[in-house]
Each structure stands twice: as structure tokens, then as C-alpha cells.
Amino acid sequence: GENVEQHPSTLSVQEGDSAVIKCTYSDSASNYFPWYKQELGKRPQLIIDIRSNVGEKKDQRIAVTLNKTAKHFSLHITETQPEDSAVYFCAATATNRRNTGNQFYFGTGTSLTVIP
């Protein structure tokens, strides 16, 4: 099965700086890579995702990059704000057009703290 590794486990940055979280995966069949943000005591929320036919995707201050050859993908948060403090999980799965319910393999999480 798929194995997703995530680094670092904890990350502290000054407000306004950038934060980068990296994940690697093992299964070359994986083609969809979402990122989730989980605030304390709340459910994980999808914040951005990328499919394997795209190398980079950006949504305001958040971007994700994918290197299929190296099997790694990264989350980039620019101009960090205190409200970005949360645990971030990467995930990987292999999807097809007919089935939207494939199993997701989650990374171990990164606890991000943005220091005001």
C-alpha cells in the first residue's frame, strides 16, 4: 500500500515569514494529493489539493507543488498569520473518474505555530 511521510513534525515561524511542509509518497499510482488543516478540537478541513497532471497550484497565500518523478509534494504558506497556526496533514490517493471514494493515506501531521 501507499506510505506517506511528512516533515517536519513541528514548525515555528515568525508572523509574515513563509512556511514549507514536505511530504513524500511511495505508490506511483497515487494521483491526487490534498492538504488538510486541523485547528485544535476541530475537524480536518481541505485547504488545497493538486492532481498529478499539474506541477503547481496556488490559492492566495497557499501553494502546493508536486514532483511526480521524485514522489514528493509540498505545501507553501506565504505571509503567515497567527490564524494559520494549526496541524496540517498531507494525503495521497489513487483516484479514477468513476470512484470518488478511494482510501486516503495521511501523513503524520505538522504542527505549525505562527509567532506574532
Added chain:
Amino acid sequence: SAVISQKPSRDICQRGTSLTIQCQVDSQVTMMFWYRQQPGQSLTLIATANQGSEATYESGFVIDKFPISRPNLTFSTLTVSNMSPEDSSIYLCSVGDRLNYGYTFGSGTRLTVV
């Protein structure tokens, strides 16, 4: 994206008892998933709940301990049976999002076994 109502939100249970967690989705979904998240840990898939057939369990999880029901395309239950303190965790249901392929999660059930 789908809206999921999960209950109870939390419970404190005596060891040896069972707790049933419910998830109701506001739209029909093919598959629902049940995850466990232990404190400070990542999400571990327990099983996939299939409508009209038995649930598919991941390694380390068995039907006798975590029976699942999926009576229709909008509802599922997970029962944590014969509980021990090691079962203390957050349990989350989730569904696939047809538009974005991402998961939507229920609000979670924080279970404490004493």
C-alpha cells in the same frame, strides 16, 4: 461539498460497554469512511462503509470490535464494542467529494473510556 452531521460529539463510557456513533450526510454518497485519530496523531482508517455490502476493514481492525452499518446512501454507524481505555480517541466519519475528490469530515466524536 457534502455536509455531515456526526453524533455524539463526545462521550465518557465505562470499560466493557459499547458506543454507537452516527453520521448523517445531506446527499447520497457511494462510500463513507471511518477514521480514528488518537491524541496528537494522524488519521488512521478503520474501515470503508459500503452500502448494500459488508464494510471493508483495514489491517488491525475487526468487525467484532468495530461493527459498521450502512443502511442507505446517506447514513452510517460505527460501534466501538467492549471498550477499553485504549479505545479513547476521536472517531471521524468522512465522505468523498465528487467535485473536488477531497474528503469532507464529520465533526468527530471524542470518546473517553474510563
